[in-house]
Amino acid sequence: MKPLHLTINAFGPFGGQQMVDFSTLDDLGLYLVGGKTGAGKTSIFDAIVFALYGQVPGDRGDDLEGVRSLYAQPETLTEVTLEFLVGDQHWKIKRSPAQHRPKKRGDGTTEQGSKATLEQQVSGNWNEV
16 A cells, blocks of 8 residues: 555644645655654554544554544544555545534534545546445
8 A cells, every 4th residue: 555645634733634745755665754753743644544444553543532633623524535556546535533513503513423435546537435
């Protein structure tokens, strides 16, 4: 599996949207994720694992309420999208945990269930699997 693009919304320390473009590193063969302590390096890998498996590594694996960023605006939904290659097949998975969001009408919040979609790109078109 070769990651191409990762989009993180309200996940871990990232209150808004963050995008990681792995495709620009294609010719190098190796990736180094570097930065200061607390910069979010591990959260990038947590987001990849969450997208693929619906949980995060380690002891926090089933604590999906904890993946929502404390810095996110209430209306920003927690969601991770990962595009990747397996051989010559291009895939995209989008996953969000169960979470509370503001009601569309009235005050308060409502629970939105977890959701995952898997798509494969065939002849330039995304097809849900």
